[in-house]
Amino acid sequence: MQSIADVNYAAALLHWDMETYMPEKAAQRKGEQISTLTSLAHKRFSSTKTHDLLKKCRKAKNISDDDMTNIIRTLEDYDKAIKLPAKFVAELSEAGSKAYVSWIEARKQNDFSIFNVPLQKLINLKKKETELTGYKAHPYDALLDTFEPKCTVDFLDKLFLDVRKELVPFVANIRSKPEIDNSFLHKFYPKHKQWEFGMHILKQMGYDFKAGRQDISEHPFTINFGPEDVRVTTRIDENNFANMTWSCIHEGGHALYEQGLPGFEYGLPLGSAASLAIHESQSRLWENMLGRSKDFWVTNYPYLQTIFPENLSDISLDQFYAGINKVQASPIRTESDELHYHFHVMIRYEIEKGIFEESLKLSDLKDYWNANYKDYLGLDIKSDKEGILQDIHWAHGSFGYFPTYSLGSFYAAQFFKKASEVIPTLKNDIKATNYGNLLQWLRSNIHMEGRKYLPNELCRKVTGEDLDFKYFMQYASSKYGDIYK
């Protein structure tokens, strides 16, 4: 398992290189090298030899509970891995490459119809995948499970029903309030000063620069090659201070999780993150529960003012706090405030569900999209690029991914509530930019557990309850009730 991890992490370094320092002519070859490594690792993992060894381990005596968990999880992974024949995986990968090219072209021409044929081909293959993988209640469950173990339509339907019942009217009410002025965020913030501030915040969060580094890339991401080397990237828009800052904190949250995984479980389930949603809970907790709280800025904001006095000296902490939490519907998910965000995800979820239960046809998607954006966000979508073509996920064949974004925020709220209860000093810690107690709590309760528990099991272990949307709603009500009176 460790040597398979070595190969996969090597592929990850090639990915990192592609997004950061690679010279342009190297792109195609680097892609082929990654593909060779990935398929080598896959081939080795899904070999009958692996299976024989795992079965032997399964029967071994005098084995620790943790090692047995590693074996069981690995067997589960193995069973998943062999359900898709190599030929099918290659076909999927090729269809994905074609869809990607077509998606780029469709975006360029701002015309969803260009994307139709390769998207339909991909959807057909993903439908086949649901059959190969198998499912109990709903074909979409098979795809959800590849990103979030045991996540189902049944579970998500209930969750998004809560979103619809509670968050939709709450946000509609906010939209009726006077608009907040956050124009100060769009003044000129020089690149090198933003970079320095981002580095300052990462250090403050406890990100270990001896086990990681930050670089610039077009799209911010976190990537790791073992817990001793967890790298983040950011981007800087000199006319938008928010862009770098909260993406930096967000990626920092992901990175703290990876740096906190147990190194002695390298390559094994207990050395890996619990799930995408749990991963996202860590980034969202730091980005939103901390990074967009007033407490976080009690010490940080006066410091920020000294760096950008020309932009911020006449903006009070309260104005700053309101400005960075301005609620305003945007057609673009990645530019959304933290409340509307879940409407973007919900619409995507309903569409993907519709595709795989065959209640929605490809030819209906765009109208469905635009109608729902009107209903939930109050927006008229004027272009495909700002609408149904905005995200890359479908072009990668990643159906079932989006829900993890919302789940992450909801887990974050529930975890943060719990942390506030068990760390009585938390509020003052945050005001003093002292996150050590919080990080320690996250480390011992979440990070160090790796993939020992299923996401919802982990939630129960940490908070005593299943995931419950009410914690996010409490967080939102309290915070935005205050800001928007």
Add this chain to the structure above:
Amino acid sequence: MQSIADVNYAAALLHWDMETYMPEKAAQRKGEQISTLTSLAHKRFSSTKTHDLLKKCRKAKNISDDDMTNIIRTLEDYDKAIKLPAKFVAELSEAGSKAYVSWIEARKQNDFSIFNVPLQKLINLKKKETELTGYKAHPYDALLDTFEPKCTVDFLDKLFLDVRKELVPFVANIRSKPEIDNSFLHKFYPKHKQWEFGMHILKQMGYDFKAGRQDISEHPFTINFGPEDVRVTTRIDENNFANMTWSCIHEGGHALYEQGLPGFEYGLPLGSAASLAIHESQSRLWENMLGRSKDFWVTNYPYLQTIFPENLSDISLDQFYAGINKVQASPIRTESDELHYHFHVMIRYEIEKGIFEESLKLSDLKDYWNANYKDYLGLDIKSDKEGILQDIHWAHGSFGYFPTYSLGSFYAAQFFKKASEVIPTLKNDIKATNYGNLLQWLRSNIHMEGRKYLPNELCRKVTGEDLDFKYFMQYASSKYGDIYK
């Protein structure tokens, strides 16, 4: 072969990362990842399946001459690869790791005796390697061949006899001449300006920055992941302008070779460099025949003066030219001028030969070293660190490597002589910083041939003759006769 190359090039990217951007805590894991990739590639290449395929290819009909060369060379590589059992390679690798640690410690304490035991162990293993590999005339031939195909003691003895007969008295004569003042090279040269100048020279040489990049590392090197991604590194000493400049040109020469290899032969012998010595011929040709010529600086020096007027405005081109070619014995090989350099290599060669023919015992090495440095370089070696402990090669088990450095310079002189004959405009081209004709000639005569020919065969093809030391001696006599009257 291409997917094996993918794995080896991925390992190379991990190496590059280690030397440039890797956070410090990642070192051990990265080393393990590299080792996993390297042994995967080795295992795959040396499998019986590879052999069966190669034998089938060997008998195939309607195959082009080039493809047949690929098959024959690969079969040769295969035969070499399987001579050393995996267990022996692992033992060698472990002994190398231990020797490296001991060498570091011995350098720290400036005491060669600390290095003795692990070095002896390594030597014993390398002796065993010569038996496993086999040889005709001399056991050291087996090791020389691993770095330079078909290179033998017989061949090198003759070569270094010429060096002894001609270069030794020539250099001794130079040492009796008045010392050249090159103190202007040791004034303060700010880092960023040196960096810019190095980048300027690399572009001027024709290095393709869309298929490569330069970074900073402790020791300069060139590394590639296919001809579309060939990277160089440099280091900058603000109090030594020579350090960055000629190492930059040197690595640039290596890089132009790699960028010039045929991409369609990726992973195959015809897509690889001919040998280490031929590689070194390219770096030395650019570094010395061009980079230390007066012609090279006719246009470049006035430009350099505009960048560093405070250091160079009162230094004439002739003074600069003499200064950068100052001949002065140094105990350190890597800081040597281009003439004394070959005495360093020759002494190493004689020692290694003595070790493997068992005419020199480990306990005699240091005295032998110091006596020879006195004889050939006129130096009293006052510390092991500046003497026998200076180079890492032995700690890596790389016996047989050093001669390729001298061979590279001698090939370079012979190639450059030929280029001067066939490109009548060459002298004026260089004066005008127009190296296109030269690069084109190197590309079509050397780079594009890959490993089609053995080094000396290539030399015959390019110059019509076997390697002959007289071309280096002609170059040295003409240049240094002029400088030192």
